Amino acid sequence: MRTQIQRFLLWRALWLLCFAVLWRDTEAQLRYTIPEELKEGSVVGNVAKDLGLDVSEITNRKLRIASESGKQYFSLNLRNGELLVNEVIDRETLCGQSASCVLPVQVIIEDPLQFYRVEVAIQDINDNSPIFLSEINTIEVPELTLIGARFRLEPAQDPDAGTNSLRTYALNKNEHFAMNIKTDKDGTKVPEIVLEKAVDREKQSVHHLILTGIDGGDPARSGTTQISVKILDANDNAPVFEHEIYEVKVMESTAPDTMILIVKAIDLDDGINGEVEYSFAAHTPEIIQNVFAINPVTGELVVSKQLDYETSNSYKIDIRARDKGSLAMEGHCRIQVTVLDVNDNAPEIIITSSPKPVREDAPAGTMVALINVKDLDSGVNGNVTLTMSPGTPFKLKPTFSNHYALVTDSQLDREEFPRYDIELKASDSGSPPLVSSKLITVSILDVNDNPPVFSERVYSVYIKENTAPGSILSSVTASDLDTGENAKIVYSVLDTNTQGVPVSSYVYINSENGSIFSMHSFDYEKMKVFHIIVLAKDHGSPHMSSNATVHVFISDRNDNAPAVIYPSTSMGSVSHQRMPRSAKPGHLVTKVTAVDADSGHNAWLFYRLAEATDASLFSVNLHTGEVRTKRAVSEHDDSSQKLLIEIKDNGEPIQSTTVTVDILIEEGVHETISDYSMTTTENSNKKNGKITLYLIISLGTVSLLSVLTLFTLIVKCVRSSIGSSSCCVSRTDSEYKKPKRNLQIQLNTDGPIKYVEVLGGDMMSQSQSFGSYLSPMSEFSDLTLVKPSSTTNFIYIIFLFYFFYSTDAALTNSIHHFQQKGACSPLRETLSSIGQQGTELSANEVQDYTKGSTPSLSRKGLQ
Structure with missing residues (x-):
């Protein structure tokens, strides 16, 4: 029983010490006072009302409480905000006899996060009676003891505090002893009995007294113990200490076995009755006996165990000095040991409210x-x-009494730092200082602040014409730096028009992966290129989007057969031609001209004599389609000759067409087409030797010209404010207001350049273009213009190509003649007429036209 009571007192003292350390210098924002022992469910106060919160805010803002002690003594009524007693509170268990007993409560509001401190003061009620640790106390009194001698008794213990604690003592009525109450410096009331009348052992050896402890409650409570007074003979002087109370201060870091104090008691008796032995007084708590030891002979007080200021910062030790007489007498003193603090505890970091994820746009x-x-x-x-x-x-951000709020200090960016590991360090002011740390993690929530970004701003896609519908054209890819729904991307096509038709009718896009599919096949001859604007939009709120342009280029396939332009067969399936019987070898009978709607290699044409009445009389030039006599016409040759000429392109598979020409050989027909004379033949032979050199020079020159021409055209398109750039080109202001005007030059080569296509106007239009078919294998450098254009600039470009490919020196005189005329108007008129008719001219015929002699042109309807 004694050990249990000592442990109870020790635990209560330690609790009071920790409570005082934790709550020192703290000011509460709300304070309530209640008596102890209230029933569960009793109302302490209305926290929500006192904090100025409406009833609706209790749930919406997630009002809750937390206890800073380990036990939850209170609960919160979430319906009305009342603070209720959750468990019966025993003030003595919590605070012992401390004058103040306060329970701290943390009030936390989650949204937005706020923190309040509430203190509940526990008032003492008189629910404990004074008790004595021993039911019977024995006191030995020598019979020679003088009247007035005092004998110390065991004090009663009352767990209550204030007025409800122990107030006085009472002794039952007797003739030898009286009651005296002594108050120590620390306020402890110690009962003593005073000898009022000398005792005589022979008359009465034992006196039985009853000591009553009475508290100050209303009504008062009391407790009793029996005092057995034994009367002893002889030794009539008790040891007396030099001081009734000794005070000593000791550092908590004091090493065990260190002597901290020497007490001394004097006994006036002689001999064995004067020899004093020191010991702890009876009923000394076990905790004191474990921490301290006293030398029974010398009175040295020694620290026997490591001290801990945080466990107990002071000790009251009662020392007894007893002599060795047959009737031993004893004296008492008290040692007040104060423990001085040493910086031996590192600070503790407590996360009162765990970090919540923060939006990256949080202010x-x-x-x-x-x-x-x-x-x-x-x-x-x-x-x-x-x-x-x-x-x-x-x-x-400091709040109050060692409480801090972690707040944002600048703009957050989840894409750069999706989370932060923050190390908190707490350092005290001791010497040396002690430091502790704790790591907390703050996650950043994503906000839709990044638009999707395509891997390329412009995509170029090439697809052959006549490709089956449903073929995949391309795949576009966009990425979003955000996460979750903010990073989910949906692809769509902006419904722009191409040749007056919505682009959505041409293609379909997979909204999930950005794959673009064709919805029907394409015809190169109708459309060479079109544009798709792909929109990538995320699922964020609000949505963010970006777009990319997909240029779809349609490449040509050989799906068009050659079409015969001359000789015209509009009046029938057979063309009739006349020639004189006097024609000599090399006589130009006619010329077959055809065009192919395809482009590039697919448009290269080859002419062949498939059938003839007399194959030995006529030949067809492979590249130009010229029909000439191979020999002189004899009297035996039939006057009616039929030729079947086949025209093939260079595509894969080969497309071909045929034309039938009827030739009537007549006497006396005027030769409208000049024959080859011997002189011409000789000149031509000389020229043929130079053709190879001309071709090599032309290749290099045209390559350079192509680059310069493209560069010039780009500059012209950008610098739309320039009015005119050549003698043959003039532009009005209205032409510069057409932003879709552009120029394309397609050079198709296979060794020497054989085909040049110049496109003008809108890229989606076929209305303005030139196709130049150059036949380097021919004896003449002829220029064939098809697909007429209304743009003057293109005529100039074609003239340049014609100039560099011409092998006729007379063309130089023509250019000089054009320059003398000024503004190059004859060239403009001539080429314009040629373009309108789609007619092929030789260099000699151009020269005749510039000299005013145009018999061949008049026959072709170009004058």
């Missing part, structure tokens, strides 16, 4: 977490400073 000052720091040391050793790792967009 500066947004609260993230609540943090509390404490140090079990006292004084400067308990002053704690809290810091955090630098380089983060957060800061610590």
Whole structure:
């Protein structure tokens, strides 16, 4: 029983010490006072009302309470905000006899995060009676003891505090002893009995007394113990200490076995009755006996175990000095040991409210977490400073009494830092200072602040014409730096028009992966290129989007057969031609001209004599389609000759067409087409030797010209403010207002350049273009113009190509003649007429036209 009571007192003292350390210098924002022993469910106060919260805000803002002690003594009524008693509170268990007993309660509001401190003061009620640790106490009194001698008794214990604690003692009525109450310096009331009448052992050896302890409650409570007074003979002087109370201060870091004090008691008796032996007084708590030891002979008080200021900062030790007489007498003193604090406890970091994820667009000052720091040391050793790792967009904002709020300090960016690991460091002011740390993690929530970004701003896709519908054209890919729904991308096609038809009728896009499919086949001859604007939109709120342009280029396939332009067969399937019987070898009978709607190699044409009445009389030039006599016409040759000429293209598979020409050989027909004379033949032979050199020079020159021409055209398109750039080109202001005007030159080569296509106007239109078919294998450098254009610039370009490919020196005179005329008007008129008719001219015929002699042109309807 004694051990249990001692442990109870020790636990209560330790609890009071920790409570005082944790709550020192703290000011509560709300304070309630209640008596102890209230029933469960009793109302302490209305927290929500006192904090100015409406009933609706209790749930909406997630009002809750937390206890800073380990036990939850209170609960919160979430319907009306009342603070209720959750468990019966015993003040003596919590605070012992401390004058103040306060239970702290944390009130936390989650949204937005706020923190309040509530203190509940527990008032004492008189629910404990004074008790004595022993039911019977024995006191030995020598019979020679003088009247007035005092004998110390065991004091009663009353767990109540204040007026309800122990107030006085009473002794039952007797003739030898009286009651005396002594108050120590610390306020403890110690009962003593005073000898009022000498005792005689022979008359009565034992006196039985009853000691009653009475508290100050209303009604008062009391407790009793029996006092057995034994009367002894002889030794009539008790040891007396030099001081009734000794005070000593000792550092908590004092090593065990260190002597801290020497007490001394004097006994006036002689001999064995004067020899004093020191010991702890009866009923000394076990905790004191474990921490301290006293030398029975010398009176040295020694620290036998490591002290701990945080466990107990003071000790009251009662020392007894007893002589060795046959009737031993004893004296008492008290040692007050004060333990001085040493900085031996590192600060503690307590996360009161765990960090919540923060939106990346949260403004500066947004609260993230609540943090509390404490140090079990006292004084400067308990002053704690809290810091955090630098380089983060957060800061610590002090609130009150070692409480801090972690708030945002600058703009957040989840894409750069999706989370922050923040190290908190708490350092006290001791010497040397002690430091503790704790790592907390703050996650950043994504906000839709990044639009989708395509891997390429412009995509180029090439597809052959006549490709089956449903073929995949291309795949576009966009990425979004955001996450979750904000990063989910949906692809769509902006419904722009191409040749007056919505582009959505041409293609279909997979909204999930960006794959683009054709919805029907394409015809190169109708459309060479079109544009798709793909929109990528995320699922964020609000949505963010971006677009990319997909250029779809349609490449040609050989799906068109050659079409015969001359000789015209509009009046029938057979063309009739006349020639004189006097024609000599090399006589130009006619010329077959055909065009192919395809482009590039697919448009290269080859002429062949498939059938003839007399194959030995006529030949057809492979590249130009010229029909000439191979020999002189004899009298035996039939006057009616039929030729079947086949025209093939260079595509795969080959497309071909045929034309039938009827030739009537007549006498006396005027030769409208000049024959080859011997002189011409000789000149031609000389020219043939130079053709190879001309072709090599032409290849290099045209390649350079192509680059320069493209560069010039690009500059012209950009610098639309320039009015005119050549003698043969003039533009009005209205032409510069057409932003879709552009120029394309397609050079198709197979060794020497054989085909040049010049496109003008809108890229989606076929209305303005030139196709130049150059036949380097021919004896003449002829220029065939098809697909007429209304743009003057293109005529100039064609003239340049014609100039570089011509092998006729007379063309130089023509150019000189054009320059003398000024503004190059004859060239403009001539080429314009040629373009309108789609007619092929030789260099000689151009020269005749510039000299005013145009018999061949008049026959072709070009004058």
